[in-house]
Amino acid sequence: MSTVETDEIRAFVLSSLKEMNYSVAGVDDGTPLGPAGVDLESLALAELGIRVEERFGVVFEEDEAEVLGTMTVGEFGAALAARIASTPAAGQ
Template sequence: MKDDIRQFLISALIKMKYDPEAVSGSSSLGPAGIDLDSLGVADLVMQLEDRFGVQIDEDESERFAMMTIDQIAEESASRLQAA
């Protein structure tokens, strides 16, 4: 599941016009990485929720912005397994 989520996130970011060369599992979403703005983070979180049914609170979006794609995939997969 983690790999599916990871691939989905990478594909979603590429569709959002982020450079495919800059997007990898170790990329963080925030300023230290691909510099996704708050609306972009919210959009990505909504896509993740819609696709996999994982629940992410609005307050958590800021924390997700500081995580890498791999960390988000791990966190999301863990939540799905716990549900």
């Protein structure tokens, strides 16, 4: 059974944020993705969702972007790890 480690997810999220021109200086598991943290707006949250979908093969619904904006980096990583673990391996 292959599981994606939260460290791998965190590294991917931080790398994606850098590529999206967000500063990740001082960002840790307790940093909110939305206001008072990384400060991702709805379009940036959608882009992060798409990047995660492409990398890890999970799907986010459009209405989930609002919830993602309320999560910390650590909460997002844990939620993503749980979703990856519960998603059947894509063989197509």
